[in-house]
Amino acid sequence: MNATAHDAADRPVIPRLELEGVTKRFPGVVANEDVDLRVMPGEIHALLGENGAGKSTLVKCMYGVHQPDEGRIHWEGDPVTIATPAQARHLGIGMVFQHFSLFETLTIAENIALGLEDVNDDPRNLDDRIVEVSELYGLPLDPRRTVLKLSVGERQRVEIVRCLLQHPGLLIMDEPTSVLTPTEIERLFTTLRQLRDEGISILYISHKLAEIQQLCESATVLRHGRVSAHCDPREETPHSLAEMMIGSEIPRAERPASTPTPAPVLRLDGLSRPTDDPFGVSLVDMNLDVHGGEVMGIAGVSGNGQAELMRLLSGEDTSGDPTRIRLGDEAVGGLDPAERRRRGIAFVPEERLGRGSVPDMDLVENTLLTGAYQGLVGRGFIRFARARQLAERIRERFDVRTPSVDAQARSLSGGNLQKFIVGREIEQHPRVLIAGQPTWGVDVGAAAAIHQALVDLRAQGCALLVFSEDLDELFEISDRVAVIFNGHLSPAKPVAETSYEEVGRWMGGLFPGADGGSTREGAHDVA
Amino acid sequence: MMSLKFEKRPEPSRAMLYAAPLIAGALTLAFGLVIFAALGKAPLNAFYVFFIQPVNSLYGLGELTIKAAPLILIAAGLTVGFRAGVWNIGAEGQLVLGGICGGTVALVFHGVDAWWVLPLMLLAGTLGGMAWAAIPALLRTRFNTSEILVSLMLVYVAELLLVYLVNGPLQNPEGFGFPESRLFSESATWSPLIEGIRMNPSFLIALGALVGLYFLLSRLYLGFQIRTAGLAPDAAHYAGINASRMTWLSLLIGGGAAGLAGVNEVAGPIGQLLPDISPEYGFAAIIVAYLGRLHPVGILFAGLLMALIYLGGESAQIALQVPDSVTGVFQGMLLFFILAVDFFVNFRLRMARRSQEGTN
Numbered sequence: 071m072n073a074t075a076h077d078a079a080d081r082p083v084i085p086r087l088e089l090e091g092v093t094k095r096f097p098g099v100v101a102n103e104d105v106d107l108r109v110m111p112g113e114i115h116a117l118l119g120e121n122g123a124g125k126s127t128l129v130k131c132m133y134g135v136h137q138p139d140e141g142r143i144h145w146e147g148d149p150v151t152i153a154t155p156a157q158a159r160h161l162g163i164g165m166v167f168q169h170f171s172l173f174e175t176l177t178i179a180e181n182i183a184l185g186l187e188d189v190n191d192d193p194r195n196l197d198d199r200i201v202e203v204s205e206l207y208g209l210p211l212d213p214r215r216t217v218l219k220l221s222v223g224e225r226q227r228v229e230i231v232r233c234l235l236q237h238p239g240l241l242i243m244d245e246p247t248s249v250l251t252p253t254e255i256e257r258l259f260t261t262l263r264q265l266r267d268e269g270i271s272i273l274y275i276s277h278k279l280a281e282i283q284q285l286c287e288s289a290t291v292l293r294h295g296r297v298s299a300h301c302d303p304r305e306e307t308p309h310s311l312a313e314m315m316i317g318s319e320i321p322r323a324e325r326p327a328s329t330p331t332p333a334p335v336l337r338l339d340g341l342s343r344p345t346d347d348p349f350g351v352s353l354v355d356m357n358l359d360v361h362g363g364e365v366m367g368i369a370g371v372s373g374n375g376q377a378e379l380m381r382l383l384s385g386e387d388t389s390g391d392p393t394r395i396r397l398g399d400e401a402v403g404g405l406d407p408a409e410r411r412r413r414g415i416a417f418v419p420e421e422r423l424g425r426g427s428v429p430d431m432d433l434v435e436n437t438l439l440t441g442a443y444q445g446l447v448g449r450g451f452i453r454f455a456r457a458r459q460l461a462e463r464i465r466e467r468f469d470v471r472t473p474s475v476d477a478q479a480r481s482l483s484g485g486n487l488q489k490f491i492v493g494r495e496i497e498q499h500p501r502v503l504i505a506g507q508p509t510w511g512v513d514v515g516a517a518a519a520i521h522q523a524l525v526d527l528r529a530q531g532c533a534l535l536v537f538s539e540d541l542d543e544l545f546e547i548s549d550r551v552a553v554i555f556n557g558h559l560s561p562a563k564p565v566a567e568t569s570y571e572e573v574g575r576w577m578g579g580l581f582p583g584a585d586g587g588s589t590r591e592g593a594h595d596v597a
Numbered sequence: 598m599m600s601l602k603f604e605k606r607p608e609p610s611r612a613m614l615y616a617a618p619l620i621a622g623a624l625t626l627a628f629g630l631v632i633f634a635a636l637g638k639a640p641l642n643a644f645y646v647f648f649i650q651p652v653n654s655l656y657g658l659g660e661l662t663i664k665a666a667p668l669i670l671i672a673a674g675l676t677v678g679f680r681a682g683v684w685n686i687g688a689e690g691q692l693v694l695g696g697i698c699g700g701t702v703a704l705v706f707h708g709v710d711a712w713w714v715l716p717l718m719l720l721a722g723t724l725g726g727m728a729w730a731a732i733p734a735l736l737r738t739r740f741n742t743s744e745i746l747v748s749l750m751l752v753y754v755a756e757l758l759l760v761y762l763v764n765g766p767l768q769n770p771e772g773f774g775f776p777e778s779r780l781f782s783e784s785a786t787w788s789p790l791i792e793g794i795r796m797n798p799s800f801l802i803a804l805g806a807l808v809g810l811y812f813l814l815s816r817l818y819l820g821f822q823i824r825t826a827g828l829a830p831d832a833a834h835y836a837g838i839n840a841s842r843m844t845w846l847s848l849l850i851g852g853g854a855a856g857l858a859g860v861n862e863v864a865g866p867i868g869q870l871l872p873d874i875s876p877e878y879g880f881a882a883i884i885v886a887y888l889g890r891l892h893p894v895g896i897l898f899a900g901l902l903m904a905l906i907y908l909g910g911e912s913a914q915i916a917l918q919v920p921d922s923v924t925g926v927f928q929g930m931l932l933f934f935i936l937a938v939d940f941f942v943n944f945r946l947r948m949a950r951r952s953q954e955g956t957n
Contacts, residue, residue: 097607280861344643386834425831431824438821439836447818481608 072143079485081349084147086240087132087163088269092141095129101127102583105141105297107290108242114262114272115177116282116303119292120315122483123510125275128292131241132273134158164233165242170225172217174349178587179213182232203234207261218349222371223254230261240271241316245283248438249371252574259285268460279308291315316514323521323547326529330549331362333398335533336415336502338559341394341403345383351375353382356559358552360502361442365524365534365563367548369541369573372507375557377420380506384417385410397502412443418508420537422484426491431481433461433472436479437494444498460497469519485516492520496527503527504535509543521547541570555579599917603944613942618888618895619731621934622902625784628930631895638917646916647909657908658792663866664904667692667858667875669803671882673810674854676891678847680814682892685848687733687748688855689879690755691726695856697759698725700870703863704767704778709855714784719859726856729755729847734848736843744848752879760872778870787865799861803900805856807893814893823847855879876907876924903928 089107093100119125130136133145134152143150145161152158158165166219172181179197186196190212197213204211208381209227217225226246233241243262247255253327262272262285277280282289283303291299291395299314306314340359345352353375360366370376381387382395385407392404402410407417417440427436438446439459443474446457448537461475468489472482479487488508495503509517525547528534537554545565546550551561553576560581575581626644633643651657668702671688678685685691685854699722706714760776762768769779787797814820826833826843830834833840862874910924 298923380660384835385837406837406839407835419835421831424829425835428825428829428832430828435821438818439825442818442836450817450819452816452818452821 083110085109085144086113086146087273088144088147089128089132090142090144092128092131092138092143092548094124094131094136094138100295102131102138102292102295105290105292105295106300107297109273110288111239111271112266112269114266114274114286114547115286116286116289117273117275117292118162118277118279118282118289118303118311118315120277120480122485122512122513123292123315124295125292126244127295129244129273129275132158133163133242159236159238162237162239162243164236164238164240166229166233166244166246168244168246168248171226171227172228174218175216177214177216178211178220178228181217181228182213182235199235202230204231207231207234207264208257209261222249222373223251223257226250226258238270240273242264242273242275243496244263244275245277246274247276247278251371251577252289252541253578274477279303279311279315282311283308293317323518323525325525325547328363328529328531328549330364331531331533333361334359334553335362335398336360336535337396339394341379341382341390341397343378343387343390345378351378351557353378353557358559358562360533360535362501362531362533363528364521364549365528365547367544367551367565368535368537368554368559369544369551370537370539370554370577372539374554376554378557378572379554379559380417380419380504380537383504384415384419386420409445411440411498414498416440416495416498416500416503418495418503418505420489420506420510422487423480423493427479427487430478432478433465433470433475433482433490434458436490437461437464440494441498443563460494464490464493464497468496468523483513485512488512489516489519489523492523499530500527502533502535506537507539508536509538509540517543537575541573544573545570553577553581555581558584560584604947606943606945607797609943615890617938617942618890618899618935621888621931621938624934624938625927627929628934632926633917633919638919638921643913643917648905649914650916651905651908651912657798658795659789659791660902660908661904662796662800662956664907665900666797666799666803667862667878668882668885668903669900670799670806670858670861670878671851671855672885672889672896672900673803673893674804674851675882676810676814676886676889677823677850679821679886679891680820680827681843681847682830683737683844683847683851685730685733685748685851686745686883687730687750687752687772687879688851688882689875689877690748690752691729691852691855692859692862692875693724693752693755693759694729694878695722696874697755697762697859698722698856699860700778700781700863701767703781704870706782706785707779708782710782710784711782714782715787715864718785718864719857720858723853725856725858726852726854728852729856730848730852731845732843737848738844738935744844748848756873759870759874763872766919769869772946776872780869781864785864786868787861793895795866797861797865799858799865802857802861805896807897810896812894819846855882881907881928884928884935888931888935903931906931 074124085108087109089105092102094102094107105128117125127136131138134154134157143152150161179200182200183196184399200211202211209231211227211231246258250258266272268533270313274286286303289301289303293315301310338356341353343353351374385405388404388406393401395403395415397415402413423429428439434457436455438452441460446453458475464470465472465475470490470493473487482490492508508520524534536547548565550562550564551568551573553560553573554581560576630640630644634640652661675685675688699718702721729751733744734748735886736742737744749910763776763778767778769777787799790796790798809933822838823843825836826838860927863870867874881903885899887895889899906927907924910921910927913919913923914921
């Protein structure tokens with residue numbers, strides 16, 4: 071209470087939202103501890119922290135999804151208890167989630183009508199209001215289009231417009247740029263600045279330092295659930311921000327020299343696959359060579375055919391012409407995953423739990439998932455001693471932090487489980503390693519370790535194919551980059567001969583051979 | 598405003614997971630006694646009649662193994678499928694088919710006194726059960742139909758087939774038109790292991806099945822593949838484990854075990870084909886498998902308990918003049934309580950206050 075009185079004297083302006091000593095516990099974890107945070111009117115305030123630092127939990131406390139166990143929340147200076155998201159919206163808090171909550175088969179207007187409290191509005195009126203708001207803030211939308219046909223960027227606009235129609239005082243944006251191309255990010259920032267200038271406060275959640283420095287005038291940094299600093303990001307360096315965030319410098323992978331093999335190891339030769347899923351993406355005439363001793367990065371906003379391509383590469387999908395995928399001289403497109411593994415193709419899937427590992431099995435058994443042919447099975451019997459040795463070796467070599475290899479996969483943190491899976495695949499000494507989003511949702515330390523392991527594997531002559539949405543990651547570890555967009559694969563370019571800007575444009579569909587008639591928004595953005 | 602809600606426990610207690618069958622058993626017992634009391638029977642006497650009297654003699658223990666053998670054998674077979682996420686609910690039908698096939702062999706070689714008749718019957722019965730289970734396997738892998746519904750509906754087809762056969766082609770020509778086959782020859786029936794009690798080698802077969810199950814699930818790579826397919830189908834797919842193969846394997850093993858149990862019945866305590874050869878062992882075995890935590894040791898004890906409930910039901914019918922549905926009531930309670938206790942092992946009940954007033 072003293073603090074409040076003191077601050078009130080210092081600052082004549084009442085904060086729009088103020089958190090004091092907020093603590094939230096879950097069974098076994100303290101997600102937030104004694105967090106203070108203050109968002110002023112007309113301010114873009116950053117909430118910065120690595121994955122798992124407690125950002126999402128804190129925001130859910132503000133939006134009425136969780137109730138804090140301790141601490142107070144003030145709205146416009148008044149103490150409030152936010153019991154439900156509806157109450158949060160009523161107060162004037164709008165939120166754009168990282169994963170959108172839209173019904174694919176409904177139109178934009180129908181989706182927005184569902185989210186609005188005031189259902190008495192007649193829909194025609196709503197259409198007009200949507201157009202009005204979207205034009206005002208540079209968020210062009212046609213209310214009659216179905217969400218199914220929208221790009222990720224457009225879907226985000228729908229969410230923002232839905233919030234704006236309720237005249238919020240505070241807009242919470244959870245990692246809004248993680249799914250956008252660089253051009254779309256620029257547009258979003260313009261909109262956010264305009265909103266700020268009209269007096270709307272924005273709480274901007276991210277772990278991307280450059281963005282925060284570009285956009286935000288104040289920041290609260292979380293580390294392990296506690297506030298590690300309040301600062302003005304414009305006066306900080308990326309280095310100092312990173313230190314606040316992780317307590318040390320972000321390590322970068324060291325790239326030992328590597329000479330690619332003259333002949334490609336993995337080859338896509340006009341690979342096509344029409345999708346049989348109405349929400350899927352058809353792959354069209356993909357060509358790619360990956361040589362031994364190089365890392366090929368595949369950039370692209372997710373949902374552009376990565377999942378479909380990875381299933382074809384791993385053997386989980388064997389439909390289509392088997393000769394279009396070649397390992398050396400051999401056509402492998404018709405082989406199942408086990409047969410491909412025996413030929414030296416290892417695969418790190420995007421989903422760690424339930425696909426890359428069996429959650430309810432311990433790490434020893436999880437080595438059997440893909441290591442069964444590495445001498446872990448003899449005459450049909452499992453050789454547990456060898457499986458345990460392998461699990462121990464992975465734990466040691468890849469710094470998997472777990473009390474024991476008898477721990478269930480589900481009990482490991484995302485980063486540690488990912489290190490285990492990457493390690494398990496590397497221990498097979500593959501000729502080709504395919505990895506989907508290898509560091510998604512992984513803390514900085516673990517991500518650096520995974521990058522290092524991949525780059526080391528490259529030095530041993532393995533051909534690596536890495537799919538990622540994170541351009542920083544791809545530029546750090548790749549030798550060449552290609553872009554996947556709407557089922558089309560761009561030509562590959564050496565990293566040294568391209569730039570974020572060019573890859574960004576390609577992610578929007580502007581590359582030779584991309585589908586010109588695409589309905590994706592990115593293509594129109596730059597055109 | 599207060600409301601109750603269920604919340605998933607972050608880490609269900611392992612000890613409780615194993616204690617759950619015991620708690621379920623105790624609750625079944627307690628509520629069973631309440632039911633007897635409500636029917637006007639002295640609870641302690643009822644307890645004695647139901648649970649002690651049937652097994653307080655060597656003969657009674659022999660009877661226990663006669664009932665336990667099919668329950669354990671079928672439960673062991675079904676466990677493979679349940680671990681693989683394949684829900685074979687039609688073991689009763691597969692049992693009936695096993696009885697029909699084994700019985701047909703016995704009748705074809707009626708009067709032939711040779712050592713190979715019984716083994717041939719066992720083989721025929723096992724194959725019959727497998728064939729019946731192959732139907733849901735084929736439909737599931739080809740047309741993606743639900744094996745739950747198909748296997749369940751085939752139970753009634755199998756039962757009607759048996760009724761037809763004992764009224765037609767397999768009817769005893771000297772049986773005065775009764776719906777039953779000839780009595781099998783001696784070479785086509787199990788002889789008791791010990792003189793004076795009915796215990797026969799089918800119990801040893803059931804124990805053998807448990808040993809086999811243990812090796813399959815804990816030691817063999819095939820067992821790992823089965824468990825992976827059940828626990829995480831996407832991971833199984835990723836590992837290159839063939840889902841269709843697991844479905845076929847599960848249904849054939851479950852069907853084969855049930856078919857074998859069916860021959861053991863007709864070649865054992867029954868000794869001929871009747872319109873009704875099983876007091877729903879095929880369904881009770883599902884309860885046995887789950888009560889036994891899908892684990893060989895658990896299945897042994899659960900099978901013995903379920904066998905005791907069968908015996909107790911018969912004994913209570915005679916001594917206490919209660920209807921024979923008392924067995925079904927006990928089975929139902931056991932299933933109900935194991936499911937309920939399991940639910941509470943995985944979830945907890947929490948009192949939630951909807952509108953909150955600050956506690957400060």
